[in-house]
Amino acid sequence: MTSDTSRLGFYLLLAPILLWLVVLIILPHIGLFVVSISEKIGPREYETGFGNYAAFFTEPLYWRTFARTAIMSIVATALTLILGFPIAYYIAKLTRGRTKTTLFLMCMIPFWVSELVRTFGWMILLRETGVISNALQYLGVVDGPVEMLYNDAAIMVGLVYTSILFMVVPLVTTLDSLDDSLIEAGYDLGGSSTSIMREIVIPHAMPGIVSGCIVVFMLSLGNYLTPILLGGKDSLWFTGMIYTQFITRFNWELGSAFGFLLLALSSLVVFVGLKLSRQSLTETMGRT
Amino acid sequence: MVPFLPCEGAYLSVPHPDLVCSDLTKDFDAFRAVDHVSFEVPQGSFFSILGPSGCGKTTLLRMIAGFQSPTSGDLRIKGKSMIGVPPNKRPVSMVFQHLALFPTMNIGDNVGFGLRQRGVAKSEIKKRVEEVLERVGLPGVSQRRIDQISGGQKQRVAIARCMVLEPDVLLLDEPLGALDLKLREHMKVELKSLQAAFNTTFVYITHDQSEALVMSDNIAVMNRGQFEQIGTPHDVYHAPSTAFVAGFVGDANKIDAKVIAVNGAVLTLASEGGSEMKIDAPSGGLSVGQRAQVFLRPEAIELATGGDGVNVSGGVVESVLFNGANSSVTIKDQSGNLLKVALPQTGNFANLRQGDSVFTRWDPKQARCYPASGN
Numbered sequence: 001m002t003s004d005t006s007r008l009g010f011y012l013l014l015a016p017i018l019l020w021l022v023v024l025i026i027l028p029h030i031g032l033f034v035v036s037i038s039e040k041i042g043p044r045e046y047e048t049g050f051g052n053y054a055a056f057f058t059e060p061l062y063w064r065t066f067a068r069t070a071i072m073s074i075v076a077t078a079l080t081l082i083l084g085f086p087i088a089y090y091i092a093k094l095t096r097g098r099t100k101t102t103l104f105l106m107c108m109i110p111f112w113v114s115e116l117v118r119t120f121g122w123m124i125l126l127r128e129t130g131v132i133s134n135a136l137q138y139l140g141v142v143d144g145p146v147e148m149l150y151n152d153a154a155i156m157v158g159l160v161y162t163s164i165l166f167m168v169v170p171l172v173t174t175l176d177s178l179d180d181s182l183i184e185a186g187y188d189l190g191g192s193s194t195s196i197m198r199e200i201v202i203p204h205a206m207p208g209i210v211s212g213c214i215v216v217f218m219l220s221l222g223n224y225l226t227p228i229l230l231g232g233k234d235s236l237w238f239t240g241m242i243y244t245q246f247i248t249r250f251n252w253e254l255g256s257a258f259g260f261l262l263l264a265l266s267s268l269v270v271f272v273g274l275k276l277s278r279q280s281l282t283e284t285m286g287r288t
Numbered sequence: 289m290v291p292f293l294p295c296e297g298a299y300l301s302v303p304h305p306d307l308v309c310s311d312l313t314k315d316f317d318a319f320r321a322v323d324h325v326s327f328e329v330p331q332g333s334f335f336s337i338l339g340p341s342g343c344g345k346t347t348l349l350r351m352i353a354g355f356q357s358p359t360s361g362d363l364r365i366k367g368k369s370m371i372g373v374p375p376n377k378r379p380v381s382m383v384f385q386h387l388a389l390f391p392t393m394n395i396g397d398n399v400g401f402g403l404r405q406r407g408v409a410k411s412e413i414k415k416r417v418e419e420v421l422e423r424v425g426l427p428g429v430s431q432r433r434i435d436q437i438s439g440g441q442k443q444r445v446a447i448a449r450c451m452v453l454e455p456d457v458l459l460l461d462e463p464l465g466a467l468d469l470k471l472r473e474h475m476k477v478e479l480k481s482l483q484a485a486f487n488t489t490f491v492y493i494t495h496d497q498s499e500a501l502v503m504s505d506n507i508a509v510m511n512r513g514q515f516e517q518i519g520t521p522h523d524v525y526h527a528p529s530t531a532f533v534a535g536f537v538g539d540a541n542k543i544d545a546k547v548i549a550v551n552g553a554v555l556t557l558a559s560e561g562g563s564e565m566k567i568d569a570p571s572g573g574l575s576v577g578q579r580a581q582v583f584l585r586p587e588a589i590e591l592a593t594g595g596d597g598v599n600v601s602g603g604v605v606e607s608v609l610f611n612g613a614n615s616s617v618t619i620k621d622q623s624g625n626l627l628k629v630a631l632p633q634t635g636n637f638a639n640l641r642q643g644d645s646v647f648t649r650w651d652p653k654q655a656r657c658y659p660a661s662g663n
Contacts, residue, residue: 179388189402199390199393
């Protein structure tokens with residue numbers, strides 16, 4: 001009797017997540033996959049085949065954009081980690097009480113504003129008639145207005161800025177759980193700051209580093225707004241390309257194939273990343 | 289303030305004690321955590337600092353380890369001043385309260401950590417790690433993870449991790465606190481024998497008097513940032529030099545009294561309830577009319593069925609506390625004072641019950657008497 005009731009309770013609790021997974025994730029992906037393997041051979045005439053995927057590999061623009069997106073996302077992830085780690089270490093280990101809360105809040109506050117507004121903020125700073133350009137002219141560093149928008153550096157700045165919180169939060173959580181006495185023990189046994197960072201702090205923070213990197217990489221790879229607004233028309237971001245196929249060209253078949261390739265790419269990079277850092281997904285996600 | 293009293297000539301016969309603290313003081317803003325502490329620890333001895341929590345013993349230990357710098361005073365290890373020397377350059381190692389073993393490394397890497405920092409060759413590290421693990425009685429565990437060994441084994445790994453570096457002084461910060469009672473009793477004996485085997489100077493801090501009494505060659509009793517007494521466990525227990533030591537180390541009946549007569553070394557005092565007692569002990573120059581505190585150990589009091597003599601009084605059993613070999617009874621005397629008395633383990637008085645009438649008797653030499661202080 002009791003086991004029946006508890007089993008019913010278990011399924012009832014499981015129902016929302018199952019519903020969410022099936023209706024919002026699995027079903028659309030099956031639909032997308034079906035669309036992606038239909039080739040258009042005439043008006044309203046379709047044939048099953050992998051022609052859309054073949055088109056991706058035969059057209060250099062497509063796979064070059066694809067590779068560019070992947071590499072830029074990896075670089076953005078690395079930059080976010082390099083910038084985020086000292087911030088997280090400072091918040092978690094070198095501050096206490098109110099200062100800690102305040103600093104943590106200061107990291108969060110920008111994220112209360114919509115991403116679109118924040119990106120426009122960067123445009124106001126970086127554009128030809130923007131704040132930085134004017135300031136440089138006023139100081140006499142440059143003669144004429146400088147355009148700092150619409151290049152890869154601007155995209156990179158935007159990507160790092162948008163995703164740094166998602167790196168700092170898991171890092172602060174894991175670094176917080178590092179007992180101070182472990183660091184002291186490291187010094188006591190003759191360790192230098194570098195060797196303690198390398199042998200004690202980073203191995204301990206590894207699950208946080210990996211989960212932060214996974215999230216930031218996914219966010220960068222799937223980001224649409226930042227590359228388009230800061231990188232302009234020539235930003236060549238793969239999500240932009242998917243958008244074009246779906247909305248501008250009405251080529252849902254190719255767009256779906258692109259979508260699946262992006263999914264495959266992100267899964268592959270995460271898999272390789274986990275293998276390289278010798279972490280398991282369950283451990284990484286379970287710890288943070 | 290109690291001056292530092294070398295209790296034995298041994299203190300002075302050693303030319304270079306391993307650890308010397310002179311007038312060590314540490315202030316945190318307005319609060320003085322360690323107040324002009326001076327002591328010496330001879331090579332190869334087990335020195336304990338015993339005190340209640342908040343007495344400054346952890347601060348003192350952290351100053352020796354180098355995690356905190358003293359406000360004033362000097363700290364010398366093997367004759368060299370350690371002021372301004374960072375913790376990773378000091379010839380001391382520390383066993384932390386929760387051991388602080390690195391969970392991301394296996395046992396071998398934990399023990400070898402210090403040697404790796406010194407740039408010792410890999411094969412040499414492996415050899416020395418195996419050696420030291422064998423000495424602490426854990427051969428062949430170097431490939432295991434930290435969470436695969438028991439609490440007592442972790443303790444030994446933590447000691448091995450320090451001892452492999454052959455420090456001049458090993459500091460231990462209440463490392464037995466997290467263990468259960470049975471294991472703690474066992475580890476006390478084991479720590480002492482490890483110390484004897486390594487012949488390294490141990491400085492051990494604890495609030496547990498039994499740990500300090502069992503293991504130490506010398507004990508410093510600390511209170512409010514100052515050392516109240518330094519001496520052998522025997523001295524600290526049987527000849528406490530201050531009221532605090534008498535009350536803190538071991539069990540004691542504390543009786544507030546007033547001196548009514550002084551006859552050489554023998555004092556006659558009257559308790560607040562009016563009963564008289566005679567004490568033959570160093571009393572620190574108490575004079576007639578002064579208020580005093582008398583400390584009397586429960587095991588120094590004898591039970592009797594009747595009798596006459598010095599310090600004999602009749603009373604009624606208030607309660608019997610059965611605790612195996614440490615059983616005791618509380619006896620209320622005619623003037624209403626409560627006295628805790630150890631129950632003799634010879635079988636006499638085994639049938640003592642609440643409400644029974646008994647006599648108590650104690651030797652005037654067994655009590656200690658101190659001038660009453662503000663606290």
